[in-house]
Structure formats: C-alpha cells, structure tokens
Amino acid sequence: MPPTPTDEERRLARLVAGHERWRGRGVFNLLPSENALSPIARRYLASDLAGRYTLPLDLDDGGDHLDNSYAGTRFTDRIEALANAAAARLFHGRFATTRPLSGHIAAMAALAPLVPRGGKILAIRPEEGGYDGYAPGYLPALFGLTVRPLPADGPGRTVRAEAAVAEIRRERPDAVVLGQSFFLFPYPLREIAEEAHAHGALVLYDASHVLGLIAGGVFQDPLREGADVLYGSTHKSFPGPQGGLLVTDREDLFRQVDPALVWRVLDNAHWNRIAGLAQTLLELERVGPEYARTVVANSRALGAALAERTFPLVAADEGYSASHQLLLDTAELRRRHGVGSGPLARRWEASRLITDLVGRLGTAEATRLGLRPEEMPRLASLLERAGLRRERVGREVLAWRREFPRLRFA
Template sequence: MKGTPMAPAKITLSDVVQLLAEHEETAARTLSLVPSENAMSGLAKLPMLLDPYHRYFFNETDDPDRWHFRGAQSLRDIETDVAIPLLERLGRADYVSVRPLSGLNAMTLALATLGGDPGSTVVTVGPGNGGHYATPSVAQRLGQRVEFLRGPDPHSLDLDHAAELLRRVRPALVYVDQSHCLFPIDVAALVRVVREASPETLVHVDASHWMGLVLAGVFPNPLDAGADSFGGSTHKTFPGPQKALILTRDADIEKRIRETQDYLVSSHHFGATLSLGMALLEFQEFGPAYARAVVGHTRSFAGLLAGRGLTVCAADRGYTAGHQLWLDTERDGIAPGLASDRLYAAGLKVNFMAGLPGFTGQGMRIGLNEAAYQGLTEEDLPELADVFAAAVRDERPAAGLADRVAALRGARTPLGAALPEAAALLDRSLALAGRALGAHAS
C-alpha cells in the first residue's frame, strides 16, 4: 500500500535566493582544488542569463531556407565566426563541432560515430591506467565489444601488448581516455603502433582533462601526434562552461560526426555555446601563461606538500606532468573522507574517491587549475600548502585556516576579470543582467 504523499517542502523563492547568496559569499572565500572543475568570468557567464539561453540554433550554414528556428539568428556569428574559428586555430584543426553538451556526451558521440556498427570492437584505456569509468559501459550499450590497453604501472602503456591486441582484434576505434591522469599517454607512440598493427583503425583522444593545456600549446596536440580526432569537456583545465567539443582535420570524420550528432544532440545549449565563445576570446589573451602556471603550480605544490610530510604519489617521476596530484592520506594515518571534511571546513574543496590507479583503498585527487585561474601565484603556494597540511592533520582551528584561504582569494583577481576589456564592459553587463532579472535597468 502506498504511503501518504509528503507535503510540499515549505521552501520559498526567497529561501532559494538566500541559499544562492550564501553560496556565492562562501565561494568567494574558498578555493576549489577539484581537478575536474574550473571557473570562468562573470562576463562569459552572461549569455546563460539572457534570452539566448532559451533558443535553438540549427542553421550553421546560414541558409535562408533553413531558419526554421529564428530565435538565435542575430547571434549565429558568435558561434560560427568566433567560437569555431578560435577553436580551429587554438586546436590546430580544420573542423570543430561545438554541439556536445558534456564530456560524456562527446564520448557517446565519438563512440557512436567512429566505433563501428554493433559487434565492432573498441579498444580503450583500462581502469588500472586511468581510463574513464563510463567508456566501456557506453560502448557496450552501443553494442560494441571492448578491449583494454594496459601497462606496467598506472602511468604508462605496454605498447608491445597494444600491438598484439590490435593485430588480434582489429578494432574500429582506439579511444584514448584518461580520467585519472598524472602523466599523459604518449599519443604519437601509440598512433605509430596502431598504424602498423591495424591500419584501418581510427584513433580518438579524449582530452577532457588536458583541454586547456592543449589549446594553450603547453601539452602536445593529439592531431599533431597523428590522432584522427580529439575532444572533451571545456571546464577542467579550460576555464569555460560545462560543455564539450570534437576536433578533427579529416573531412570524412567531420561529415560522419555531423550526421550522427543530429540524433544524439538536439538543443546544444546555445547560451553555453556563446559563453564558450566569450571564454575563448578571453583565453587567447591569457591562455599560454595560465596553462604554464597550472603545470608549474601543481608541481610546486606537490613538493611543498611532500615537504610537509604528506604522501604525494609518483614522487619518483616528479609527481605530475599536468594539473592532477594524488595524495595517499591513508598512508599518513588519515582516512581520505575525514581529510576532505577537514579541508572543506578550512575552505578548500577536494576530490576523494576509490578507483585511483595503484590505490587499494580511497585516495585524494587535487588540482591547481582553478587556483591558477583565480590568480594565485607561486608566492601564494607555501601559504596554501601550510593551510592544507594543517587542515589534513587537524593542527589548527578550521575557522582560522578558512580566514587564511579567504585572504588568499581576496588578494588575487581571476584572470578573466583582470582583462581590461572586462572592466570596461562591466556597466553594460550589469544592465543586461538587471533586465534579465526583471529590474528593467537602463
């Protein structure tokens, strides 16, 4: 027998706005060290508050007979003449799709397009080497068989095994994905093995975690390394909206992606696409310096934490090549969940989980990508490391540590907000936001 329906929660719109206000106040005093998150400027967020957020856009070719949805007609150029050309230039690609909604949506689109018909084989990175948890499940739900690349340690692949596997199964696609990743897979070396062992096999690289480092030219471009395509999300090392993209130099792959995406993506969230275009305009100004700071900050922070007695993984390899660090707080006698709670109370948000390669239990995954975007410098890192280590060990009152984190945040300006053009556009942006909120600002 069904129970009596619960009474509606007595939460009003005013309560919700108050919760949002409290969250914003807290967010301005804290730092996210979650490697799969980033921030972006208020200016780049603006389109998601305005009318374009509600509109469809399907007429990329500007065909006069194809304006079946006209709401975005006056803004099409921001996608077609700003976002896409910038991505083609920064991504060194001839074709770009900005239609995927997320990294997982881009993964599904790539597997559905390039992974072959049901019964075909897809080879991807095994979980022990950092492969994304969802890749095999998505491929299998598309009717594809899955085989795994593996390696002698969590950070490298056995290319002899890869060659044997490829000769044996002749996959339609090698899908290179690293969700847990301290060091990038050598795509050029893997592509050489694929071309020799199974020449008809395509190679797609999911660069979600590396996207900002690739677009800034700090990490190798997968297309230059010989991959047929690459893609991923735009909110990890790239400081943009929660969206994704796919890039290629191959006209046939572009055609296949375009034909498939119409059945996997309807609305591609036009407001977020405009935000992506604005984030790219900003990124072309600060991207290379920011990406170098991400890598430099992360490596420096690893050494600082190790110097304060915390166990940072891969010390023998220099800890990391990118934006992720893995901490084994269990070896330091502190459960990762408890360490995360203590850090949260001190104003530092981190990511702990099971499944990190090489861990038997849970580990902590952190990144300095958002901290770099928020403007923190090398000079700030010893203070951040002091707070971090003290919080993990519960050596200082959390409130005092949180005040120190807030001071770090307050002393720096986010990179997007620091651009001269952003300051000049503040009044116009506030007026637009006021109108969107019903304030009828002039």
C-alpha cells in the same frame, strides 16, 4: 506592484546566494574537474541566448535541404560559427563542433557514428585512472561495443608505448580511446597512432581533463601527433562553461559526426553556453600559453611542497605531474597517516579547501585566481595543518582567498 515571492522562492534565492558566497568567493577550489568562468562568459550564459533555438543544418543526406528550422537566428548562427572556427584554430583541426553539451556527450558524438555496432574499442580501465564512462556497462553497452583494457601502470602513470602497441596488435580494435580522469602525463601518441592506423583503427583522444593545457600549447598536441578526433569537456583545465567540443582534421570523419550529433545525441545545443565558450576560446588564444604554463608550474611546485610535508604523491620520481592534477598515493597515505582520501577531503572542506574524495588535487582554478608557484608552500602548509594536524584554518584560508578578488587570464 511586482508579485511577492513565495517562501520557497526566498529559500531558493538564499541557497543560490549562499552557494555563490561559499564556492564563488569563500574557498580555494582544488577540484581538477572544475574551473572559474571569466566574467564575460558568465554574462553570456545569462543572456537572451539562454532561451533560444537555432537549427542550422546542411541536410544533404537525401532529406529536404533545410537552412534552418527557426527564424530569428541571424546572430545565433554567427556566434556558433565563430565558436567553431575558434575551436578549430586552437586545437589544430579543420573541423569543429561546439554543440556537445558535455565531455560525456562529446564521447557519444564520436563513438556513435565512428565505431560500428558490435565493434571493439581499447580504453584505459577506471581502476588504472580511466574514465568510468568507457567501462563495459556504460558507453560501450549503449552502443553495443566491446571494450578491452589499454594497458596502463596504475592511476596517473604514463601509458608505455610498447605495451600499448602490443595490445593494439593483439586486439585489432576499431578504435583506441585515449584520455583519463586521473591524468598526469601525456601519451606516446605517435607510436600508438602509427600502430592503430596500420590496423585501420581510429585514435580518439578524450581531452576532457587536459583541454586547457592543450589550448595553451603545453602537455601535447593530439591532432598533430596522430589522433584522428579530439573531444572533451570545456570546464576542467579549460576554463569555459560546462559543456563539450569536438575537433578533427579529417573531413570524412566530421561528415559522419556532425549530422549524427543532432537527433542522435542532442537537439538544442544551449547557444548561451556556446557564446560563453566562444569567449573563453578567444581569451585562451591570447593568454592560453601563460595560463597553461603557470598551471603546470603550480602543480609541480605544490607537489614538491606537499611531499616535503609528508604527503605521499604518485609520480614523485617524475616531477609529480605535467598537468593540472596531482594524485595522492592513497594506500601510502593510509599507511603513513592512518587516513583515507575521503576523510582527508572532509577535513579540508571544513577549512574551506575543496578537493574531491578520491585523492586528486587540481591547480587550474587557483591559477585563474592568480596563485603562482611561490605561493604553493603556503597552500601546502594549510593543507597539512587542516588535513594532517586537524587544525581548523578556515579563517586563515578565507582571509587569504580575499586577496584574490579578480580572475587572471580572463
């Protein structure tokens, strides 16, 4: 007879099932940091790979040459090689690793070997929409780096080439880190890279938010436009399992990054995740362009529909967004409607509309569910009724959500 589960085990089962019903099937998820995983990738996450190790290493650094520390890895290693090859193809570099466990860890994998201790990086400040991890107390402190601000005109605004170039000339950094958490428009990458390279600085492109758009050939093509290394999360606009990857076209850089990754930044790399990621990379090779184009079209359509309903948005004069994100102008929101982005998000949550509390809205997961630009006025109307008129529209949202039972682009 199977052992009887304890009360705590039953409670846990109920919590997991409750989450699945709620976030998996019961809401529209408009968080730009999240996405919906394709069914095959999800199956691979739960496969036997979830408990296995492999360590294929090419230690030609003076240590004993070692093929693999583990036996039994004949499939695991080929899965990893397949994932790396797909990542290299999709992001236009010759070298790729899918081992980073997240976008943050991919950033560590790049910074640790490529920027010397005591060196200097330029990065966009969190106040201007940059990633908190690049603020002085975090990754720079960990690696003994100085960080100076790369000028930006406020969250979501385009980085201007002249200002960035002037700052690179003045600061002479070892690396320029591009990439933002509030990320609406591409960078003038060619101009930035030209100036950085003229001073011997590397250009590191953190594509955490926009990786799925880059995979689909929209937004920008960082490695072809001058970035030396591209890295980021694989679960925001890119609809893979939570994780990270890193791609470069430069063998000299990859030969520094790859050996330093294992044992400096991580040991086991979660090969079930890598199998799920490989599946998503292969899916996007087929459907990425249509997926990415629809995500951006949905952002623009939702932006216009929200603006019509008196929501103030950043970059209204530039078509709202060229990415999967929209950004509420929180100061104007408070002035116009007397509510901050936090309380607004709570009102939406009570009506099964999930966003973050800092004023970002994302269209990636809704696009995977099958929503198209024609549906954005209806979504905006629900956001208005729940957020500004304080109506409870949860039942209506749930009924509409049930019309999208199967993922698209998967």
